[in-house]
Amino acid sequence: MSKKIVIIGAVAAGPKAACRLQRLQPDWEITMVDQDSLISYGGCGIPYYVSGDVSDESELRATSFHVIRDAGFFENSKGVKALTRTRALSIDRKEKTVLVENLDSGVRQELPYDQLMLATGAKPFDLPIPGVGLDGVFAIADLHKAIEIKKRIAQGKVSRAVVIGGGAIGIEMAEALTDLWGIETTLLELAPQLLPRLVDWHFATMLQKHLEEKSVAIFTRESATELLDDGQGKVCGVKTAHRTLEADLVIMAVGVRPRSELAKAAGLDVAPWGGIKVNQRLQTSDPNIYAAGDCIAVTSLITGRETYAPLGSLANREGRVVADNMAGHPSVFKGVCGSFIMKAFERCIASTGITYEAALAEGFDADYALTSPSDRAHFFPDQAVVILQLVFDRKSRRVLGLQAFGMMNDSISARVDAAAGLIAQDGTIEDFGLLEMAYAPPFSSAIDSINAAAYVAENMCDNRLRRVDLDRFLAWMDNMSIEPNWAVLDLRHPLEAAPYVEKYGVDLWTALDYGQVRARYNELPTDKTYVILCNAGTRSYEVQVFLDHLGKFDSMVLCGGLNVISRLGVDWLVK
Structure with missing residues (x-):
């Protein structure tokens, strides 16, 4: 029996569900609704379009065989009707209809459904500060904004840029502006590190060092308090609590929030932070309404807790799960690792x-x-x-x-x-x-x-290896008096260790080549707790095992060794 399927949203999860469902149930009537004119594009590719790695925006909307995915493509090639420039206004769950409005003509109509899918995606978070409405201020919300940014850059209208937000999108945009276009770019991040919650501090520090080497200025623990007006409605600078930065382009990349207003108004269960709640079959609290993509709350496979994972790759997989379940093929989406x-x-x-x-x-x-x-x-x-x-x-x-x-x-x-x-x-x-x-x-x-x-x-x-915390070791290197009994046992080649011995003295920095430890271990003072150091940490562990065998348990290994330290940009490294 034929069914009517309505899908609200046509960027990632929606098109994937629609096309999969059409293959499973070719006689069903499937309609996608999207308020934009551009649909089914690779949003994650926007920074690479701005940078020039992707030469034309149409490549983000094309299939692998170079056909643009527009309304005509979906109707003629996929058998799916796509209503673009059409906004879903409300859902009547009792009558099973969706009220929509064409944004060009203003005409409204009700679309009946047997099953409904919400793929409404996410919207960028706008900072509540003065100046966000100025010309030259952009949030990476859609492909239209990316096209305008690249147009301005190509026309030579941008010489200085400030990116607000040190997450993945902010970093990718900072790279795009600096690498190809040579724009003087500053990156602001309110958290103590880049990529907060995604990586630990030392990985963020290694990344920051590399970005700074590539001429991206970075200020953490700092964000914009005001965007400055040049007097003609255009942005000319960014003010923070510590400085004022000149800018003729400002990109706000401070995160996204689920678009769940439609679901909430329809009485569906929505998390306090905005994610639409779904079960493993991606059904909402109404079993006839499914949801997928950046608008939903998902489960962390590590903690079992509710989390948010707005990624195009996940949206596509979720869309397939929705289609399978709508078509009567039981399928589950268990959750995410957060890759x-x-x-x-x-x-x-x-x-x-x-x-x-x-x-x-x-x-x-x-x-x-x-x-x-x-x-x-x-x-x-x-x-x-x-x-x-x-x-x-x-x-x-x-x-x-x-x-x-x-x-x-x-x-x-x-x-x-x-x-x-x-x-x-x-x-x-x-x-x-x-x-x-x-x-x-x-x-x-x-x-x-x-x-x-x-x-x-x-x-x-198994307690065969005792390591020293990286942050504790770095704190000691900044102030060696906090651990007066500590010293470094450097196992590297004598020529590598010699500058540090000269700088810190033999009491704090002992050089003993890895190949000589077994013959000369008796030369080591017995009143020291040694931080054993080499380039990678492997030799350090072996020496710790050897010293433990001799009853000398007062040692710690610097895991990762100088390979890690050298990527952190510490100022005590000998060049």
Whole structure:
């Protein structure tokens, strides 16, 4: 029996559900409604369109075979009716109709439905400060805004820009403005670090150092208090609590909020923060109404708590689940790990699961294994260091998250993707240690970096490895009097260690080449607690085991070693 399906929203989840449903039920009448004229585009590609990596906006709206996804495409090629420039005004759940209005003609009509899907997406958060309505102030809300930004840049109207918000979109926009166009760009972030809640502080610091090396000025713990008017209605600057920045372009990237007003007005269950509540079949509190995409609340597979994950990749998968269930093919969406990846100039940063800081806040007996292996076989040309951090629960040995920072290549995505799959299945440290990864020297080491991170975690859980917290070590380096009995045991080549011995003295910085420890360990003073240091941490652990064997238990390993420290931009490193 034919059914009428109405889908409100036609960017990601909506089109995916509509096309899947048409393939499952070709005789059903499927109508998509969207208030925009541009539909079914890759919103995550907007920063790359602005940067020039994507040359034309039409590429974000085209299929893989170069056909524009517009209303005609959906009707003629997919058998789905698309009403663009049409806004859904209200839902009558009793009569099962949606009241819509054409924004060009003003004509209203009621669309009957047997089943309804809400794919209303998200809207950008606007700062409640003076000047947000000035010309030259943009929130990355849709493709139209991106087209206008690029037009102004190409016409030479932009020389200085301020990006407000240090999340992924803000960083990508700062890169886009600086890299191709050479615009003097400043990035503001109210939190103490970039990418808050996505990565831990040391990963954010490594990213910030690289951005600053590429001429992006960054101010954390700081945000805009006012956008300044040039007297003609155009933005000319940004005022913060600490400074005034000149700007003829301001991009607000301070996060998004679910568009759930329609659902709330219809009496559907909505979380206090705005996400539409759904079950695993993505049904709302009305079983005839489904919801998917950036408008819904989802479940964290790590904590079991309600969370928000506005990503195009998830929206597409959720859209397919909705279509399956509407068509009578039971399907579930269990939740998310919260996987994230982005490029920033020549670097890549990624994470999945939760951070160490979040794990502690959630009450886990959390710890982290920090490593700095090569991203491929150490003997292979162009190998480079990748920083990995495995977050785990010491009691259950369950892995809670993985973070990575390194060169812009596929080595990080491969490890984070593999970790996401295991974390979703409550994978343990041992599961990660035994995880089979494809191996060849151009792609990885024989002992894969994700296995090596698990080995470090295992050694920590089994009390074979004692590490020093990175922030505690850095605090000591800034003020060595806070731990008067500490000293560094530097296992690197004498030529590498010598400048530090000269700078800090032998009492605070002892150099003993890794290959000589077994022969010369008796030279080490017995009244010191040593922080054992090498480039990556592997040799440090071996020496700690050896010293423990001798009954010398007063040592800690600096996991990740100088490979991590050198990427943090600390001022005490010898150049």
